[in-house]
Amino acid sequence: MLGSSGSVVQLTDSVEYGLTDIQEYYANTGAMVRKMGDLQGRKVSALIVETTQKEVKPRKLEAALRLEYRTKLLNPKWAEAMVAQGSGGAFEVSQRMTALVGWGATARFQENWVYDQGVEQYVFDEKMAEKLRASNPEAFRNVVGRFLEAGARGMWEPKPEVTERLQEVYDTLGDELEGIA
Numbered sequence: 001m002l003g004s005s006g007s008v009v010q011l012t013d014s015v016e017y018g019l020t021d022i023q024e025y026y027a028n029t030g031a032m033v034r035k036m037g038d039l040q041g042r043k044v045s046a047l048i049v050e051t052t053q054k055e056v057k058p059r060k061l062e063a064a065l066r067l068e069y070r071t072k073l074l075n076p077k078w079a080e081a082m083v084a085q086g087s088g089g090a091f092e093v094s095q096r097m098t099a100l101v102g103w104g105a106t107a108r109f110q111e112n113w114v115y116d117q118g119v120e121q122y123v124f125d126e127k128m129a130e131k132l133r134a135s136n137p138e139a140f141r142n143v144v145g146r147f148l149e150a151g152a153r154g155m156w157e158p159k160p161e162v163t164e165r166l167q168e169v170y171d172t173l174g175d176e177l178e179g180i181a
Contacts, residue, residue, distance in 0.1 A: 014052065031106045090140060
């Protein structure tokens with residue numbers, strides 16, 4: 001079946017949870033897209049069907065992810081609302097970074113602009129970084145670590161100076177969390 005199907009269809013039925021909110025979407029849908037593509041030797045399409053509105057309109061996976069990243073992770077109002085929640089909000093930001101890498105690894109959603117904007121917003125913006133670090137240092141370390149992972153795995157092509165800066169931040173966080181800084 002995976003070797004001959006033309007596309008993957010994922011229904012979503014909640015306005016509360018999107019494709020980047022929980023790991024099951026990239027772990028299941030993304031993994032299926034990847035496996036089908038590997039078996040068939042071609043890019044397999046995936047459609048997301050949101051059933052929360054009267055008018056149901058399928059959207060390509062990439063378009064759905066772009067929309068979700070623009071409206072959540074990369075939206076300054078969303079980001080500020082998350083950090084205002086303290087530790088839990090920082091955790092939510094961290095989980096979405098994990099999902100970004102998850103979608104990159106499974107469905108090969110690898111668009112530099114998402115990472116470029118994300119690193120500027122969450123790590124290189126000193127005020128935002130300090131809020132995340134203060135409220136949940138482990139979540140902030142995960143955010144930084146996911147950027148490094150994406151670069152190392154070829155999901156993102158950061159400039160060398162960006163990678164160096166991220167590594168410095170990550171090493172400093174590790175030292176602080178281990179009590180040696």
